Amino acid sequence: MPVDHRRIQGPECSEDYRKPKNLDAALLKKGGRRADGRKCGEQRKIFLKPGVVSQAKGSAYIELDHTKVICSVFDPREKASRNVEQQTVRGEIFCEFKFASFSGVQRRSHQQEADDKEYSLLLKNALEPAVCLHEFPNFQVDVQVLVLQDDGSSLAAAITCAGLALADAAVPMYDLPVGLSKAFTGDTEFYDPTGAEERLCLRGVDGESDHGVFTVGFLPTFNQVSQLFHSGHISPDRFEKMISEVGTLAAEVHKAVQAILLSAVKSSIDSSNNSKLLL
Amino acid sequence: MSSTNERIICVPGQVLCASSNDHVAGQGTFERMGYIYASLAGVVKVEKKLEINIVQVQSLKEQSTVPSPGDIVTARVLIVKSRQCMCEIKCIGDITLTRPFRAVLRQEDVRATEKDRVKMYESFAPGDIILARVLPIMDVHTYQLSTAENELGVVISNSEAGVPMVPISWTEMQCPVNFTKKLRKVAKVIPENIDMDMEDNTETEKKPNIS
Numbered sequence: 258m259p260v261d262h263r264r265i266q267g268p269e270c271s272e273d274y275r276k277p278k279n280l281d282a283a284l285l286k287k288g289g290r291r292a293d294g295r296k297c298g299e300q301r302k303i304f305l306k307p308g309v310v311s312q313a314k315g316s317a318y319i320e321l322d323h324t325k326v327i328c329s330v331f332d333p334r335e336k337a338s339r340n341v342e343q344q345t346v347r348g349e350i351f352c353e354f355k356f357a358s359f360s361g362v363q364r365r366s367h368q369q370e371a372d373d374k375e376y377s378l379l380l381k382n383a384l385e386p387a388v389c390l391h392e393f394p395n396f397q398v399d400v401q402v403l404v405l406q407d408d409g410s411s412l413a414a415a416i417t418c419a420g421l422a423l424a425d426a427a428v429p430m431y432d433l434p435v436g437l438s439k440a441f442t443g444d445t446e447f448y449d450p451t452g453a454e455e456r457l458c459l460r461g462v463d464g465e466s467d468h469g470v471f472t473v474g475f476l477p478t479f480n481q482v483s484q485l486f487h488s489g490h491i492s493p494d495r496f497e498k499m500i501s502e503v504g505t506l507a508a509e510v511h512k513a514v515q516a517i518l519l520s521a522v523k524s525s526i527d528s529s530n531n532s533k534l535l536l
Numbered sequence: 537m538s539s540t541n542e543r544i545i546c547v548p549g550q551v552l553c554a555s556s557n558d559h560v561a562g563q564g565t566f567e568r569m570g571y572i573y574a575s576l577a578g579v580v581k582v583e584k585k586l587e588i589n590i591v592q593v594q595s596l597k598e599q600s601t602v603p604s605p606g607d608i609v610t611a612r613v614l615i616v617k618s619r620q621c622m623c624e625i626k627c628i629g630d631i632t633l634t635r636p637f638r639a640v641l642r643q644e645d646v647r648a649t650e651k652d653r654v655k656m657y658e659s660f661a662p663g664d665i666i667l668a669r670v671l672p673i674m675d676v677h678t679y680q681l682s683t684a685e686n687e688l689g690v691v692i693s694n695s696e697a698g699v700p701m702v703p704i705s706w707t708e709m710q711c712p713v714n715f716t717k718k719l720r721k722v723a724k725v726i727p728e729n730i731d732m733d734m735e736d737n738t739e740t741e742k743k744p745n746i747s
Contacts (some may be wrong), residue, residue: 313599332600334635346673389566389575393602394673427597429575431566432549477744478549478573518547518577525596526579527728 276463280445284454288378291447293322300449300509305517307425315426319418321449323408328418330426348393352381353401360407365419376412383416383436383474383484399427409451413438415476421514432476434483435510437503442444442468448506459488467491472502477511480504540679546574552591564593583597595627601631603679605672611639611681613664616656619643623666623681646721656720661683664698667723
């Protein structure tokens with residue numbers, strides 16, 4: 258389809274420029290509880306399962322209440338040589354992030370849109386530091402993420418899911434990456450936001466300067482942040498405070514991922530009847 | 537870590553032990569800041585070699601094999617050009633690959649002697665199965681192969697009749713159906729069962745030599 262490069266394309270849909278006066282009543286009930294009954298600093302219950310896609314070398318499925326993400330990792334293949342000048346002998350991770358057409362309230366395109374491409378790059382930045390790229394020189398590992406249902410924190414869920422899928426695919430890694438997200442506006446912070454909370458915090462509340470959604474890719478063992486994405490407005494002190502909290506918040510998710518992986522390995526050992534591994 | 541039946545299971549990023557002169561990081565592990573960490577999800581194995589404990593992690597899924605320099609690979613010749621031929625690596629050693637890798641075999645690497653006088657058309661043909669060795673990676677995108685050894689070269693080659701040809705010398709192969717000779721760089725493949733009785737061998741291998 259011919260694209261017009263001369264004119265500046267406006268957004269396809271329009272939004273009211275006025276910010277809401279106060280936090281929507283539906284979002285914060287009495288007693289400081291959120292719409293789904295959680296406290297502001299509480300994570301949704303995680304459901305994780307590795308080895309769900311039979312055609313892929315490794316795969317994982319994550320559910321955070323209504324956010325459902327599935328990730329598949331494929332065997333290393335030769336790098337699609339785009340840059341002949343890029344003479345690196347390192348391996349590469351090729352991420353493809355996609356919101357399914359049925360994942361949100363409005364139908365999305367079946368091809369990658371602008372935010373799919375942006376999230377692909379963010380996911381790649383989050384996963385790259387965790388993978389031992391020198392172990393497969395000149396090859397690329399394909400990571401395909403599909404968001405089946407989006408109810409907030411989909412990028413964070415994708416990072417966690419992709420980390421588990423990479424471990425399931427026996428790709429050598431330095432650490433299990435974990436994704437976290439926080440939405441905030443003014444003084445109110447929603448940890449692991451739902452879709453409605455995210456949308457409100459992206460626009461901000463009238464009169465409050467700090468707002469936005471913060472997504473972090475974190476490597477728990479080495480206490481390193483691999484990827485940080487913030488959309489909105491934040492003061493430097495607030496920023497520092499948020500970064501310092503990431504470690505403790507990530508520990509919970511990391512424990513869950515570790516436990517799932519260990520039990521998956523254990524059940525594979527038991528099912529193979531100790532035949533191959535004893536050699 | 538958790539153990540079942542005295543086996544230690546680990547996940548990537550888990551600390552295994554402190555690294556020292558006795559304990560060395562092996563396959564599936566990496567060393568950092570004086571400690572050995574696991575890089576795969578699997579079972580921890582400690583191998584003792586000359587009083588050094590090599591700490592390894594064995595994953596349940598086979599780690600994807602990638603051709604590395606020095607490996608002997610089985611490849612199929614795709615295109616033969618005047619100075620090189622393009623091949624597709626099918627197996628590395630005994631392991632058959634799920635995804636074939638592209639490789640290049642240059643004129644200088646076909647033989648050990650008289651390298652510049654080699655004619656590619658007289659050494660390989662498209663569709664031949666060859667045994668070759670992987671050379672150290674020079675080019676970023678393709679592997680480089682070498683058949684400059686007696687044991688390397690064409691193993692299976694089909695004639696125009698569609699029948700596998702029989703090697704008659706190190707440079708010729710003959711079709712058993714129409715007896716035409718073709719020039720190839722033949723590999724010295726030593727069969728697994730060798731009949732050491734030389735007399736029997738010459739009788740069974742007698743073939744009409746009509747040129």
